[in-house]
Amino acid sequence: MNGSILYVERLTVDFDGFKALSELNFIMDEGELRVVIGPNGAGKTTLLDVISGKVQPTSGRVVFGRETDLSGLSEHEIARIGVGRKFQTPTGYGGLSVRENLELSLRRDKGVFATFVARLSPSQRDEIDRALATIGLAGKADQRAGALSHGEKQWLELGMLMVQDPALCLIDEPVAGMTAEETDRTADLLTALAERRSVLVIEHDMAFVRRLAAKVTVLHEGSVLCEGSLDEVQRDPRVVEVYLGREREERIRAAH
Secondary structure, three states, rough: OOEEEEEEEEEEEEEEEEEEEEEEEEEOOOEEEEEOOOOOOOOOOHHHHEEEEEEEOOEEEEEOOOEOOOOOOOOHHHHHEEEEEOOOOOOOOOOOOOOHHHHHHOOOOOHHHHEEEEOOHHHHHHHHHHHOOOOOOHHOOOOOOOHHHHHHHHHHHHHHHHOOOEEEEEEOOOOOOOOOHHHHHHHHHHHHOOOOOOOEEEOOHHHHHHHHHHHHEEOOOOEEEEOOOOOHHHHOOOHHEEEEEEEEHHHHHHHH
């Protein structure tokens, strides 16, 4: 476990007889950008749910950093110790400005009213300005977040993660519904995000995964099937069978 930011041991999640995760073992290093792929139902989002405290495991454990067992901790407690999460669907405050959303994330331990009454320190203002520049929304800082395009809303959420400054970022399908240009921009943002922290990404878009040039973990039926570079896992006969088998099943269902 030396140097690991995340150590998952024999993790099982059983939903009334359906094992979303089954004896899963997974290790991620500090400062690493990792991508998890797999067919629908492989357990990818459930893994993020357990790490973030949204779902409690049936058995097994998740260790964050050197010795913090996340079992039994709430989502809020896990967020406070340095695990941040971005969901597939944007969850920002559409009625507030882009800058105000970042301010709320920076002061996530305060209420909304307390955040806007208190003044930001010069270093906090600089931090928000840096985040705005990084996500490419400095020119829209005072615009209502709800008026942003789909891609811009996703970038705002990445900026909100940046100012929270978690040690580990969990990101679920960040480029779903994006244009090719937005997808490229998002890859750049995730690479920048990973310069100062560990980033775990769930994704289906293989072109985007290749753009990230990160180690890939393939999940299947709630367990790790294989790991390696994207080229390595795509050549693995087990991965080919899993994906082709799932495609055949979907074609058969569609025909009926």
